[in-house]
Amino acid sequence: MALLEALLREFRADADTPLAPLRERALAHARLRGLPTPRDEDWKYTDLGALTLAPPAVATTPGLDIGDIPFIDGAALRIVFVNGRFAPSLSALDALPAGLRVRALSAVLHEEPAALTTVFERCAADDAPVFDALNVALMQDGALIEVAADCAIAAPIVVAFIHAGAAHRGHTAPQLLVRAGERSRLVVVECHHGRDGAANLSNALTDIDVAANAQLTHYRLADEAPDANHIGSVRLRAGADSQVTSYSFAFGGKLTRMEIHAALAAPGATVTLNGLFVAGTGQHIDHQTFIDHQAPHTTSEELYKGLADGDGRGVFRGKVLVRAGAQKISAKQASHNLLLSPTAEIDTKPELEIYADDVACAHGATVGQIDRDAVFYLQSRGIPVDEARALLTFGFAQAVVEQVEFAPLRAWLTSALAGRADVPLPTLVEETT
Amino acid sequence: MLKIENLHVEVEGKPILRGINLEVPAGQVHAIMGPNGSGKSTLAHVIAGKPGYTVTQGSVSFNGTDLLGLEPEARAGEGVFLAFQYPLEIPGVNNVYMLKAALNGIRKYRGLPEMDAVQFLNLVKEKTKILGLKESLLNRPVNQGFSGGEKKRNEVFQMSVLEPKLAVLDETDSGLDIDALRIVAEGVNQLRSPERAFLVVTHYQRLLDYIVPDVVHVLAQGRIVKSGPRELALELEERGYDWLLPSAVA
Structure with a gap:
């Protein structure tokens, strides 16, 4: 090669x-x-x-x-x-x-x-x-x-x-x-x-x-x-x-x-993996996460949000392994994805591999589109359709963005999300916090 | 103010409204009653511009403007407001922010300058006080985690901030207990004015004890089969709708 x-x-x-x-x-x-x-x-x-x-x-x-x-x-x-x-x-x-x-x-x-x-x-x-x-x-x-x-x-x-x-x-x-x-x-x-x-x-x-x-x-x-x-x-x-x-x-x-x-x-270790990706036209973004519960009494949480627009392509694969003897563990995983165009694609694949019997594991994965009824709801309030879609897109990403405590990064993410839609949203974070 | 003439509407090829004629002048409250499936919600949706409905005949004009040719946001700009039967939850978008975007969208449509944050927050505080809405709801994501009553109250709150010329209330009473119903109705009554018209869609006459209409229309099988004064609602309560259905009339 x-x-x-x-x-x-x-x-x-x-x-x-x-x-x-x-x-x-x-x-x-x-x-x-x-x-x-x-x-x-x-x-x-x-x-x-x-x-x-x-x-x-x-x-x-x-x-x-x-x-x-x-x-x-x-x-x-x-x-x-x-x-x-x-x-x-x-x-x-x-x-x-x-x-x-x-x-x-x-x-x-x-x-x-x-x-x-x-x-x-x-x-x-x-x-x-x-x-x-x-x-x-x-x-x-x-x-x-x-x-x-x-x-x-x-x-x-x-x-x-x-x-x-x-x-x-x-x-x-x-x-x-x-x-x-x-x-x-x-x-x-x-x-x-x-x-x-x-x-x-x-x-x-x-x-x-x-x-x-x-x-x-x-x-x-x-x-x-x-x-x-x-x-x-x-x-x-x-x-x-x-x-x-x-x-x-x-x-x-x-x-x-x-x-x-x-x-x-x-024992006692807690790991949170969160992520947000936006794949626009011509972009390919692939996340592979692997959470390895090697010890008992460990906790993991994972929330990934993916957005794809144009012909953008996203991939999420999240593996959680609970090793033999790793009892009393808790593992939660969620991968939620939003397709903003008919030609965008996101593949998501949660994988759980569990070799212990006293564990609490949960996972969920979704790939969807912007809710047409929600767009109409916002339009009916006087919000133009493009802005309504941008608001819903922003709101979708917000579950991850709002957890970011480093303010300059939160502001960067907000304007990056807003910039894609060319809609003035940067004040949103200030107003929500 | 609102003038509907010979309105025919289909959903996926199936006729729902079959020739509605209705006129609501400024300052009046008109109630639309009727059995399930008569087309009440369809009428409310078509006025607001919800996609998925095909108008095959007729017209809807609002102060002389053809509403059917306008996008939903332009109808809001003209002064139309729909209070939803099932208000949607918008995760991650704060209630106040959404309202500010809405109000400024409407102001922009009307060629008015946008409202700044301070002016807007003052307006919101004033309206919250009037409606007795918990301030904590304001900064939550739109309708998320709200009880049924809180969602309906939020609709009325949005209406009071946006100050529409025509408010269409789609089954605002559904899912409300009597206390919530009273509060929501009071919110609506405070907005009644000579310049504003209301179209109140309801299945039960109970709501009309609190929001007293000037005219009651009965919608059945896609047509208005009877119109009358407030007392008509009471008669419907007693006799039901069957006696008004076209087959019974004929």
Whole structure:
């Protein structure tokens, strides 16, 4: 496959770091396995066959202003990467609160390679997903965020991966590692944002480890440029009595593929996975979530909302596994989808696999259209038909949007939803809160 | 104000209304009564512009404007309001926001400047007080989790904010207990004015004890078979509808 060959050619051996053998092993694993095809169950609806590494469309790097990057302006804590490389001038890391450590992986690779060994070993293993292996082999930079035990960090830390203009290769492999110590609290906002003309394939890996009694909220936005592709993998482990919430928002890009894997590794762990995607004309957005109840007395909740318009295509596959011995668990999953045009398509597939007998599991999946009677109801009040449809669309997404506590992201989502309909809705969130 | 002439309406090829003639002048309340399936709700829906109905003959004009050629939102702009028999739930859209969008949609249609947030909230507060509506309902998603009575009261509240020229009440009494009925009727009565007309569609005369009509029309088998003063409703209560059905008359 041309894409795999192109990716493999990007490998640069870094023989001087202790991790080099692991990276070469990951590369070898990817070469051996090859890229997934629709014959793989996980990739049934997403075909990478047409994907190529296009060179960037714009020849020069435009001046990037902080205001151009979602949520960055005003974020006191932020680490920014442009076209895969750490951008110190756009970052704000001088006033980190005590207990919070944020480093660029390009530095960590040399300073403290041991901090990366676990992730690299996992991704180089024979059973690792190919894109995880490729990420580890080709990773140039990214962020390592560590919060010490007993530290509650009030301000969210924003991690932004920006693709703009084109002093870049058409491919990035960013990594975000989050390590939350026992009883710590942290909010991480991960943003992948592409500017027009930044043709690329971004293969991003996020690895989150939450220790006992810690609380972590993770927001992730994939909003690549219209002709760009995004493949994201989120792995999170929730320790005993920890509370982890991870959101995935996918709006932009041509093809966006997300794999989110949450392990509830010890009793008392609670994991919430929420998501919202909007696939417009020419867009394909695929979410695969996997919730692994490894321990008894664990709780998971999942709410995904999907919207597809034009000939947009959405996919949601949500698997919940309750392992033998994982008694007294509760797992709730809901996938609700709205088709805004006759040519849009969303496939949703909940899967429950339960090997314990004392469990409470529930799931529901729907795919529907805007309720014609509801449109008439709003019209009969004097609301023009386009605005009525936009309101109903917005209302549909609101169940996820209203849970977002990071206000700049909530505002961004609102205007993104409103912008699609070209209807002035941005004041809605203010008025509802 | 409202003038309906020889209105014939079909649903999926099946005739429902077969030649309705009705005139409602400003300042009056007209009641439409009739047995189930007589076409009462169809008439209300056709006036408001609900899709799914085919007008095969006749006309509906409102202050000289042909309503049938207008989209539902334009009819609202002209001053028509339909209080739904089954108000819809709109998840995720707050009641006040919806109303503001509605009011400004109507103002825009009439070439008036939009109302700002402060003006609007003052108006809403005033109307809530008049109707005795719980303020907590205002910021909830439209009708979601509302009881049957709360939904109907919300319809009347919307009506009082939008101040229509013609209000069509479609079985507003259905599903209401007597207390809720009284409150809803009081809300309607407060809106009665010489400039405003009401068309009250109901199955039972009970509602008309509270909203006293000027004229009562009996709709049966798609036609108005009898019109009369308020007392007609009482007579219907006593005798039922059978004596008025065309077969019985003939």
